[in-house]
Amino acid sequence: MRASPLVLCAVLAAVALGGCVVAPPPRVVYVRPPPLRCAWVPGHWRWTDAG
Secondary structure (H helix, E strand, O other), X not given: OOXXXXXXXXXXXXXXXXXXXXXXXXXXXXXXXOOOOEEEEOOEXXXXXXX
């Protein structure tokens, strides 16, 4: 018994879409360092000699 072309197309489409699952990007958690020894420079914390 042969499958109809519509069924074959539906199965191929389901397999193609099933393989397109992309993992979410890693979650970035920013932890604020102690304020006495750090200074905020745009984009990152920089350790200082203060304190």
